[in-house]
Amino acid sequence: SKLVKEQLSQAQLFTRGYEDGLGFEYVIFYNDDEKRTVCLFQGGPYLQGVPGFLHGGAIATMIDATVGMCAAIPGGIVMTANLNINFK
Secondary structure, three states: HHHHHHHHOOOOOOOOOOOOOEEEEEEEEEEEEOOEEEEEEEEEEEHHHOOEEEEEHHHHHHHHHHHHHHHHHHHOOOOOOOOOOOOO
């Protein structure tokens, strides 16, 4: 709906990237016909855990943001109640 899109455009998400590109850089595409969301994400150097590897928390954040956007566009405002991820 128009209200949801307006609210999402004004959201203060901590995942919005640093202007110099050192944090989160991403774009989320939503296909209404297919009910499908795709996120293209490039993690900057400030998101490393072990040098050379993206921090698991950054990965979890992008999964949460992408799934949340997929749910919010057709259904309104949503929030994560629980998120559990096992990394190997």
